[in-house]
Amino acid sequence: MSISEFSDTEALLVAATVDGCVDFKGRPVYRASSGGWRSAYFIIGVEMAERFAYYGIESNLITYLTGPLGQSTATAAENVNLWLGMAMLLPLLGAFVADSFLGRYRTIVIASVLYCLGLGLLTLSAMLPSVSTAYCENTNEMTLCNSLHQFKLILFFFSLYLVAIGQGGHKPCVQAFGADQFDGKDPVESKFKSSFFNWWYFGLCAAALVSILILSYIQDNLNWGLGFGMPCISMAFALIVFLIGSKTYRYSIKKNEKSPFLRIGQVFVVAVRNWRRPTPSTSVFEAQAEEGHENYEQFKFLNRALLAPENSRKYGVACSISEVEEAKAFLRLVPIWITNLVYGIVYAQFSTFFTKQGATMDRWVGSAFEIPAASLQSFISLSIILSIPVYDCVFVPIARAFTGKPSGITMLQRIGIGMFLSVLLMMIAALVEMKRLKTAEQYGLIDEPDVTIPMSVGWLIPQYVVAGVSETFIMVGLQEFFYDQVPTELRSVGLSLYLGIFGVGSFLSSFLISVIEKATSGKGHTSWFANNLNKAHLDYFYLLLTGLGTAALVAFLYFAKSYIYNNRAG
Structure with missing residues (x-):
């Protein structure tokens, strides 16, 4: 082979490699034999199996707490919200560990092992026998029985929070790792990357739908051990599938440069050190910045x-324009994040009080089948699956004709529509609950909490459907917004930031419930969250969330109006 022929061959090989990526052995990775849909199918399958496992626990958790574990409605709702909050906040830690130390692949593997271990122990706790109080009293073994109950309780919550830790490492990394399989610089793969996010969310919702329909029935009618065991098997399957695809994946090369966390932190530190000094002139900024005066x-x-x-020797040197811009971009996210926390509170009700409402209503289909209360959450997934194609194929083209934007509307406009729908959702939920309480009163069932109220559970379907449509706007909008508007190196953290909204929202929901419980359960008063829901006032709570949601929407619109996008596409 001549020198010229060798050079041409080498050039072709270089052109076929993907810049910034290697294979599982650290060698240059070739576009034709790695990444793309061949890898994405593995990763979407992994996410579907993980979501099947997660919703198998989350969707019916309040039923297990108020049933086999014997907790009150308010206590169970607080515990569910605390767990949901932790499960949604831990991805911030998982993303930090992945982006700064382990990398996404290793983080996913380690998190999956912890996930499987947590689900296995959860299954074991559900299989432990429950000893009745009557048996303990008859055999004078109250001390032993209490010890057994405490052990079962401790094992259950330890397992539950181990699942949250596993989910915290798994959730933010899998999606980012899936997006890494497509080269954004390649025109063809760039289009596939956009399609990947659509199929990702579609698969997620489909898995949630199947999980809620199947596992809620098994848990309510067959066995809780089996109902928790199937998610464990599903997660083990997810780990095996992920490992099988290892040779096809593209692994991003970690750049040897200052951590984005350090860069952003340094900007704030230097700005504070210089707080007494006058700010530099606009011309200095515009000389280097692309969006000079506005930014x-x-x-x-x-x-x-x-x-x-x-004292630069002691306190460091000046920051660059790009570093200051990076810090400003991160700071611009804060008001958007805060104003969406009320939606996080609303979201926490879907698997708690909505489910408890349904449990009191007529859920029979014909005379042979009773719908599990938790299965009503399937209408959320179903409405998302149906509304996403309508959004892409109908709404976006119509909006594009008016706005001229390729996406039809901006990311913040999409989030704002979702927030408005969430306000409408809580208003509908309040009206339906008023109707349920009135029906209980008409039939003299106020003091009969265990008697089914003669009101079809179908009355709850509209609020679940609106919840699903609102998710189509706000969930996907937040996901895209926090992925797109953070520094490139912090994409995993960006995806975990939107999850953090629902984590903090769950904590705030738990705090609200605790405060309201204490304020409304005094002498001669009935708590809004009484165990007897026929005497409770969930309608008042829903109206409170309606008011908070309206205030949050107004604040969001104010901050969104002045928001400056990192890129002008918006």
Whole structure:
């Protein structure tokens, strides 16, 4: 082979490799034999199996707490919200560990092992025998019985939070790792990457739908051990599938440069050090920045980071324009994140009080089959599956004709529509609950909490459907927004930031329930969350969330109006 022929061959091989990626052995990775849909199918399958496992626990958890574990409605709702909050906040830690230390692949494997272990122990706790109080009293073994009950309780919650830890490492990394399989610089793979996110969310909702329909029935009518065991098998299957695809994946090369966390943190530190000094002139900023004056005026106090501290040897050097811009971009996310926390509170009700409402209503289909209360959550997944194609094929083209934007509407407009629908959702939920309470009163069932109220559970379907449509707008919008608007190196953290909204929202929901429970359960008063829901007032709680949601929407619109996108596509 001549030197020229060798050079041409080498050039073709280089052109066929994917820049910034290697294979599982650290060698240059070739486009034709790696990544793309061949890898994405494995990863979407993994996510579907994981979501089947997660919703198999989350959707019916309040029923297990108020049933076999004997907790009150308010206590069970608080515990569910605390667990949901932890499960949604831990992805921030998982994303940080993946982006800074282990990498996404190793984090997914380790998290999956912890996930399987947690689900296995959860299954074991459900299979432990429950000893009745009557038996303990008859045999004078109350101390032993209490010890057995405490052990079962401790094992259950230890297992539950181990699942949350596993989910915290798994959730933010799998989606980002899936997106890594498509080269955004390649025109063809860039289109596939956009399609990947659509199929990702579609698969997620389909898995949730199947899980809720099948596992809620098994848990309510057959056996809780089997109902928790199937998610364990599903997660073990997910891990095996993920490992099988290892040779096909593309692994991003970690760049040897300053951590984005350190870069952003340094901007704030230097700005604080220079707080007494005048900010640099606009011309200094515009000389280097692409969006000069507009970005200069926003968060002007950070512009002081462009100046070297007076004692630069001790306090460091001046920050660059790009570093200041990066810090401003991160700070712009804060008001958007905060104003969506009320939606996080609303979201927490889908698997708690909505399910408890359904349990009191007529759930019979004909005379042979009773619908599990938790299975009503399937209408959320079903409405998402149906509304996503309508959104892509009908709504976006119509909106594009008016706005001229390729996406039809901006990310923030999409989130705002979702927030409005969530306000409408809580208003509908309040009206339906008023109707349920009135029906209980008409039939003299106020003091009969165990008697089914002669009101079809179908009355709850509209609020579940609106919940699903609102998710189509706000969930996908938040996911895209926090992925797109963070620094490139923090994409895993960006995806976990939107999950953090629902984590903090769950904690806030638990806090609200606790405060309201204490405020409304005094002498001569009945708590809004009484165990007897026929005497409770969930309608008042839903109206409170309607008011909070309206206030949050107004605040969101104010901040969204002045938001400056990192890229002009919006």
